[in-house]
Amino acid sequence: MLDSVPKDKTQKVIPNGCTDKEWKVTASEAAKNCKNYIRDIVDNLVLEPNPEKSLIALSIGDPTVYGNLEPPNEVVQAVLEAVTDGKYNGYGPTVGTDESRKAVAKYLSFDGVEYDFKDVILCSGCSSSLDLCITALADSKRGHNIVIPKPGFTIYKTLAESFGVEVRNYNLLPEYDWMIDLAHLEAQIDNNTAAIVVNNPSNPCGSVFTEEHLKDILDIAYKYKVPIIADEIYERLVFSETRFVSIAAVNSRVPVLVCGGLAKRFLVPGWRLGWILFNDPIGAFDSEVRKGLTCLSQKTIGSNSLVQGALPKILELTPQSFYDDLNNTLYQHAKLAYDILAKIDGLTPYMPAGTMYMMIKIEIQCFPQFRTGLELMQRLMEEESVFCLPGECFGISGFMRIVLTVPFDMLKEACERMSAFCIRHYQHYTPYDLESQA
Amino acid sequence: MLDSVPKDKTQKVIPNGCTDKEWKVTASEAAKNCKNYIRDIVDNLVLEPNPEKSLIALSIGDPTVYGNLEPPNEVVQAVLEAVTDGKYNGYGPTVGTDESRKAVAKYLSFDGVEYDFKDVILCSGCSSSLDLCITALADSKRGHNIVIPKPGFTIYKTLAESFGVEVRNYNLLPEYDWMIDLAHLEAQIDNNTAAIVVNNPSNPCGSVFTEEHLKDILDIAYKYKVPIIADEIYERLVFSETRFVSIAAVNSRVPVLVCGGLAKRFLVPGWRLGWILFNDPIGAFDSEVRKGLTCLSQKTIGSNSLVQGALPKILELTPQSFYDDLNNTLYQHAKLAYDILAKIDGLTPYMPAGTMYMMIKIEIQCFPQFRTGLELMQRLMEEESVFCLPGECFGISGFMRIVLTVPFDMLKEACERMSAFCIRHYQHYTPYDLESQA
Numbered sequence: 001m002l003d004s005v006p007k008d009k010t011q012k013v014i015p016n017g018c019t020d021k022e023w024k025v026t027a028s029e030a031a032k033n034c035k036n037y038i039r040d041i042v043d044n045l046v047l048e049p050n051p052e053k054s055l056i057a058l059s060i061g062d063p064t065v066y067g068n069l070e071p072p073n074e075v076v077q078a079v080l081e082a083v084t085d086g087k088y089n090g091y092g093p094t095v096g097t098d099e100s101r102k103a104v105a106k107y108l109s110f111d112g113v114e115y116d117f118k119d120v121i122l123c124s125g126c127s128s129s130l131d132l133c134i135t136a137l138a139d140s141k142r143g144h145n146i147v148i149p150k151p152g153f154t155i156y157k158t159l160a161e162s163f164g165v166e167v168r169n170y171n172l173l174p175e176y177d178w179m180i181d182l183a184h185l186e187a188q189i190d191n192n193t194a195a196i197v198v199n200n201p202s203n204p205c206g207s208v209f210t211e212e213h214l215k216d217i218l219d220i221a222y223k224y225k226v227p228i229i230a231d232e233i234y235e236r237l238v239f240s241e242t243r244f245v246s247i248a249a250v251n252s253r254v255p256v257l258v259c260g261g262l263a264k265r266f267l268v269p270g271w272r273l274g275w276i277l278f279n280d281p282i283g284a285f286d287s288e289v290r291k292g293l294t295c296l297s298q299k300t301i302g303s304n305s306l307v308q309g310a311l312p313k314i315l316e317l318t319p320q321s322f323y324d325d326l327n328n329t330l331y332q333h334a335k336l337a338y339d340i341l342a343k344i345d346g347l348t349p350y351m352p353a354g355t356m357y358m359m360i361k362i363e364i365q366c367f368p369q370f371r372t373g374l375e376l377m378q379r380l381m382e383e384e385s386v387f388c389l390p391g392e393c394f395g396i397s398g399f400m401r402i403v404l405t406v407p408f409d410m411l412k413e414a415c416e417r418m419s420a421f422c423i424r425h426y427q428h429y430t431p432y433d434l435e436s437q438a
Numbered sequence: 439m440l441d442s443v444p445k446d447k448t449q450k451v452i453p454n455g456c457t458d459k460e461w462k463v464t465a466s467e468a469a470k471n472c473k474n475y476i477r478d479i480v481d482n483l484v485l486e487p488n489p490e491k492s493l494i495a496l497s498i499g500d501p502t503v504y505g506n507l508e509p510p511n512e513v514v515q516a517v518l519e520a521v522t523d524g525k526y527n528g529y530g531p532t533v534g535t536d537e538s539r540k541a542v543a544k545y546l547s548f549d550g551v552e553y554d555f556k557d558v559i560l561c562s563g564c565s566s567s568l569d570l571c572i573t574a575l576a577d578s579k580r581g582h583n584i585v586i587p588k589p590g591f592t593i594y595k596t597l598a599e600s601f602g603v604e605v606r607n608y609n610l611l612p613e614y615d616w617m618i619d620l621a622h623l624e625a626q627i628d629n630n631t632a633a634i635v636v637n638n639p640s641n642p643c644g645s646v647f648t649e650e651h652l653k654d655i656l657d658i659a660y661k662y663k664v665p666i667i668a669d670e671i672y673e674r675l676v677f678s679e680t681r682f683v684s685i686a687a688v689n690s691r692v693p694v695l696v697c698g699g700l701a702k703r704f705l706v707p708g709w710r711l712g713w714i715l716f717n718d719p720i721g722a723f724d725s726e727v728r729k730g731l732t733c734l735s736q737k738t739i740g741s742n743s744l745v746q747g748a749l750p751k752i753l754e755l756t757p758q759s760f761y762d763d764l765n766n767t768l769y770q771h772a773k774l775a776y777d778i779l780a781k782i783d784g785l786t787p788y789m790p791a792g793t794m795y796m797m798i799k800i801e802i803q804c805f806p807q808f809r810t811g812l813e814l815m816q817r818l819m820e821e822e823s824v825f826c827l828p829g830e831c832f833g834i835s836g837f838m839r840i841v842l843t844v845p846f847d848m849l850k851e852a853c854e855r856m857s858a859f860c861i862r863h864y865q866h867y868t869p870y871d872l873e874s875q876a
C-alpha cells in the first residue's frame with residue numbers, strides 16, 4: 001500500500017479556492033499531543049540482551065505473560081456460558097447493562113459504601129474509564145489543569161495532554177511509604193484545577209494509603225472544591241496485614257469518580273472491562289457530569305457484551321481463596337525480591353504493600369561508571385539480560401520498577417543477576433569532600 | 439448515594455485563593471457538546487403503545503434482539519476456543535495483535551485491494567474507529583469541519599461536535615438511489631474541511647454505491663485534497679444482484695481511512711470489534727496520521743483480547759453460505775416489507791440494495807390529521823404498537839426508517855398494521871389550486 005505510486009497523475013486539477021494546495025494531511029493537535037511516554041523512553045534506550053543469558057523482562061505490567069497466573073475457573077466458566085448462551089451478542093446500553101452495573105455496584109459496596117447500579121458506567125478497560133473522566137471534567141478551553149502523582153502511571157498525562165489539558169505533578173514520598181506530599185499537592189492546585197488524580201494502591205510504587213492519609217487528601221480536595229478521580233484498578237490487591245480502603249469509604253463530602261476494572265485482580269487485562277463509579281455524597285456531579293459521562297460513553301458503546309454477560313457470575317462466584325492466593329503469591333514474590341535486593345549495595349528496594357510492582361532506588365553515586373540510572377539499566381540488560389522499566393517511564397529519575405508477577409524462580413534468577421551485576425560495578429562511595437580531607 | 443447528606447458540614451474551611459467557591463463541578467465542553475441525537479428525539483416523543491397489541495419495535499439497529507439471527511457456529515466456536523485456550527487474557531499491542539491485524543488485512547484484501555497488517559488498527563467497535571479517525575484528522579483549534587451524509591448515522595455528528603469540530607451535511611438523493619448530490623457535497627467543502635465521511639452501504643438508506651459513483655466521490659476528494667473516512671461497517675451486506683465495492687478498490691490517489699468491524703456482518707455488535715484500515719496510495723498519512731492514530735489507540739488499548747484471539751478463525755472459517763444466507767434473509771425481509779408498503783397510499787418505501795434498513799417516505803399531505811411525520815409515527819405507535827425511527831434521527835424530516843432484521847412474520851404483521859393505519863387516516867390529496875378551480 002505504502003510504497004505504491006499513484007496510478008493516475010494525469011488528471012487535470014480544476015482550479016478553485018483550494019485546489020492548489022498539495023496533500024498535506026496533518027494530524028490534529030489531539031493526535032499529535034497524544035504521547036506514549038513509556039514507549040518514547042524505552043524506544044530510545046539501546047536494549048541488547050546478552051545472547052548468553054535468557055531474557056527476563058521485569059518490565060511488563062501484564063500478569064498473564066508468563067502463564068503462571070491464571071484467572072479463576074469460575075470466571076472462565078462464566079464467560080464460556082455467556083458465549084454459549086447466545087444471549088450476549090447484541091448491543092447493550094452505552095453505559096452497560098443493568099445486570100452488569102448492578103453486579104459492579106454490589107461488588108464495590110463494602111466498608112459502608114453503598115452504590116446503586118445507576119452509579120456505575122462500564123467502559124472498555126480502566127484506561128477508557130480514565131479517558132472519559134478526564135474528558136468529562138477537564139476543559140482545555142477554560143485553561144484547566146489536572147494534578148497527578150509523581151511517580152505515576154503515564155496514561156493520565158497522555159490523556160490530558162491529548163485534550164490540551166495541562167498536567168501538574170504532585171510528589172509521592174519514597175521515605176514515607178510513598179504517601180502524597182500533601183503540601184506539594186496543595187501547591188499544585190489553583191482555580192483552574194479540574195481534578196485531582198489519586199492512584200491507590202499505586203503503580204509503580206506498590207504503596208497502599210491509610211484511612212488517615214485518604215482523609216487528608218479528601219480534606220484538600222474539599223478545601224479547594226476540586227473533584228477527585230480515584231484510580232483504584234489495584235483495589236484489594238494488597239498483602240498480608242495491609243487493608244485496602246477505598247477513598248469512597250472515608251468520603252462524606254467530596255465528589256469522587258472511582259475508576260477500576262477486572263484487569264488486575266482477575267488477571268484478565270485483555271478483556272477490557274473497566275468501570276467508573278459515582279461516589280458523590282453531595283450530588284455535585286448531578287447537574288452536569290453524570291449526563292456528560294453518559295453521553296461520552298457513546299464513543300465506545302460500553303464494554304464487550306460477553307464479558308458483561310458473565311460479569312455477575314465473575315464478581316459473585318470468584319471464591320475468596322482465589323483473591324487470597326493471588327495476594328499471597330504476590331507477597332511471596334515481593335518478599336523474595338526484597339530480601340535479595342535489600343542486600344545489594346547501591347540499590348534500595350521499597351517493599352510494596354500491594355499491587356504487582358516494586359520500586360527500587362538506584363544509588364547512582366555508587367556506580368560511577370554510569371552517569372544515570374538509565375545507563376545502568378541498559379548495561380544491566382546488556383550484561384544480565386534483565387530488563388526493568390526506568391523510573392523515567394513514571395516521571396521520576398534514579399529509580400526502576402520491577403514487576404512481581406513473573407514466576408518465582410525467574411524472579412529469583414533475575415534478582416540474583418541484578419545482585420551479581422551490582423557487585424561487579426559497585427564502587428564504595430566516599431563523598432568528595434570527605435575524600436579530599438582524608 | 440445521591441440523596442445522602444454530607445455527614446460533616448462543621449469542618450472549618452481555611453481561606454485561600456479558591457476556598458470560597460462552592461462546589462460547581464461543571465462538565466467540559468467535550469462532554470456537554472456530546473449529544474445522543476437519537477435519544478434526544480425519541481425521548482421527546484410521546485410513545486404509548488396500544489395495550490391491546492403487542493409492541494413491534496422496528497427501530498433497533500441490533501440484528502440480535504429477536505434471536506432469529508445468530509452468528510455462525512464457527513464464530514462461536516472460535517471464541518469458545520480462545521476462552522478455553524487461556525492464551526488470550528493479556529494485553530495486546532494497543533493497535534491489536536499482529537495475528538488479528540493480519541487476519542483483517544487478508545479478509546479485506548479483495549477486488550485488487552491489498553492491505554498489509556500494518557495498515558490495520560483494531561478498535562473497540564466501529565464507533566471507536568470513527569472516534570479515532572475524526573479525532574486524528576479534525577482540529578477544532580484550526581476551525582476544522584467535516585462533511586457528513588444527510589440522512590446519515592448520527593455518531594459522526596456526536597463525535598465531531600464533542601471535539602468542537604463543525605459538521606456540514608451533504609444531501610443524499612432519495613430519487614437517485616440515495617446517491618450523493620455531488621454538487622451539494624462540493625459546495626460544503628472549504629479550506630477547513632478535514633475529512634469527507636462516506637457511508638457505504640448506507641444506514642439508514644440501505645443504498646449501495648456503484649463503482650462510478652465512488653470514483654466521482656474520490657474525484658471530489660482529490661480535487662480539494664480532502665481525505666475520506668469511509669464507514670463500511672455494512673460491507674458485503676448486499677442483496678441479490680448488487681455487488682459491494684469498497685472505495686479502496688477504485689482509489690488510486692486519495693488518502694482514505696476505511697472503518698468497519700464485526701458488528702453487522704457477523705451479527706455480534708456487542709463484541710465491540712472494529713477496525714481502521716489505511717488505504718493511502720500516495721502515503722499522505724505517513725508523515726503524521728499513522729503515528730497519531732497509533733497513539734490515540736492507547737485510549738482504549740485495542741479490542742477485547744478473546745475476540746482478537748478468535749479473529750483469524752472468525753474471518754477464515756465463516757462459510758460463504760452463512761453470508762449468503764444472511765443476505766438472502768435480509769433480502770426476503772426487504773422484499774416482503776417493500777411489497778406491502780409500496781401498496782399503501784401515502785407511503786413510499788425505498789427498496790434497499792443492502793444493509794438491514796429501509797427508508798420510507800411519508801407523504802404527509804395525505805394525512806392532514808397529522809402535522810408532521812413525527813406526529814404520524816407517534817399515532818402509529820399509539821394505535822398499532824409499531825415503532826419506527828423517525829427520519830429526524832438521521833437528520834431528515836418526512837421519512838421513517840424500519841429495521842429488517844425482525845422475524846419475517848413479525849415484519850409482515852408490522853407492515854400490515856402500518857397498512858391498516860394508513861388506510862384509516864389517508865385522505866385523498868388534491869392540491870389546493872386544483873380544488874379551487876374545480
Ligand SMILES: Cc1ncc(COP(=O)(O)O)c(C=O)c1O
Pocket residue numbers: 061124125126127128153199202203231233260261262263269272273274739
Ligand atoms: C494505575 C493504573 N491505572 C489504569 C490502568 C489501566 O487498566 P486497564 O487495563 O483496565 O485499561 C493500569 C494498567 O496498568 C494502571 O497501572
Ligand SMILES: Cc1ncc(COP(=O)(O)O)c(C=O)c1O
Pocket residue numbers: 301499562563564565566591637640641669671698699700701707710711712
Ligand atoms: C453506519 C454505521 N456506522 C457505525 C456503526 C457502529 O458500529 P459499532 O457497533 O461497531 O460501533 C453503526 C451502527 O449501527 C452504523 O450504522
